[in-house]
Amino acid sequence: MKKFVKLAALAAAAVMGASSLAGCGSDDTLVMGTNAAFPPFEYTTTNGLVDEFDGIDVAIAKKIAESMGKQLTIEDMEFDGLVASVSTGKVDMAVAGMTVTPERLENVDFSDPYYVATQVMVVAADDDTITKAEDLKNGKKVGVVLGYTGDTIVTETLQIPEENIVRANRGIDVVQDVKNGKLDAVVLDSATGKALAENNGLKVVEDPEVFESEEYAIAVQKGNTELLDQINEVLSEMTANGEIEALAEKYDGAAAE
Numbered sequence: 001m002k003k004f005v006k007l008a009a010l011a012a013a014a015v016m017g018a019s020s021l022a023g024c025g026s027d028d029t030l031v032m033g034t035n036a037a038f039p040p041f042e043y044t045t046t047n048g049l050v051d052e053f054d055g056i057d058v059a060i061a062k063k064i065a066e067s068m069g070k071q072l073t074i075e076d077m078e079f080d081g082l083v084a085s086v087s088t089g090k091v092d093m094a095v096a097g098m099t100v101t102p103e104r105l106e107n108v109d110f111s112d113p114y115y116v117a118t119q120v121m122v123v124a125a126d127d128d129t130i131t132k133a134e135d136l137k138n139g140k141k142v143g144v145v146l147g148y149t150g151d152t153i154v155t156e157t158l159q160i161p162e163e164n165i166v167r168a169n170r171g172i173d174v175v176q177d178v179k180n181g182k183l184d185a186v187v188l189d190s191a192t193g194k195a196l197a198e199n200n201g202l203k204v205v206e207d208p209e210v211f212e213s214e215e216y217a218i219a220v221q222k223g224n225t226e227l228l229d230q231i232n233e234v235l236s237e238m239t240a241n242g243e244i245e246a247l248a249e250k251y252d253g254a255a256a257e
Contacts, residue, residue, distance in 0.1 A: 033091030113215035143174025150187035
């Protein structure tokens with residue numbers, strides 16, 4: 001697992017407006033939007049932490065809800081629709097291993113970051129033709145998850161031709177395509193890529209010169225300072241007392257059943 005950031009000195013977003021906005025949850029519920037196909041952060045299982053949902057982000061969100069005296073409910077949706085769901089009030093917050101980007105900051109506010117990650121390539125265990133990101137440009141078929149950082153890197157940074165890119169809504173789908181020989185590689189967030197590779201007999205290739213670090217944070221509706229302050233307080237406490245690091249160790253390698 002990659003290191004967790006210290007929250008006190010990092011502000012992920014400027015809060016817009018002085019008044020807080022009402023969330024979409026009721027007085028006794030807090031609604032989390034996520035894409036539950038991103039182990040170890042969020043995934044579904046037969047015995048989840050909240051209904052069928054489990055993972056690092058689910059545990060963090062549950063702690064936030066408990067600090068507010070509320071019950072956590074989870075809305076599972078496509079990752080590409082999460083920002084819109086937060087900005088329109090369909091969910092109170094998006095907790096989904098979401099990277100802070102300038103484009104997303106135009107539509108939502110972000111908490112302090114709680115995790116630092118990077119991208120990796122998932123390839124066949126016996127593949128020795130892909131040792132760095134540039135190798136993907138040699139006619140390789142590459143899978144990504146729609147809306148993820150890997151999609152942006154493959155499309156914009158590496159400029160892989162569109163005919164060589166396969167997009168899916170779940171990482172497991174494109175990873176399975178590597179396993180079945182339909183794709184040469186998948187570009188995916190590090191913790192998830194490592195978990196899926198391990199569970200499917202594949203390997204991970206890193207390239208820190210191309211795949212820079214990125215920060216995960218929690219998205220809330222613009223101007224919802226009350227919820228944002230509560231989230232930041234919980235994240236700060238969980239970082240200071242080692243709870244987030246403990247969750248990283250607990251869920252390391254976890255994947256959906």
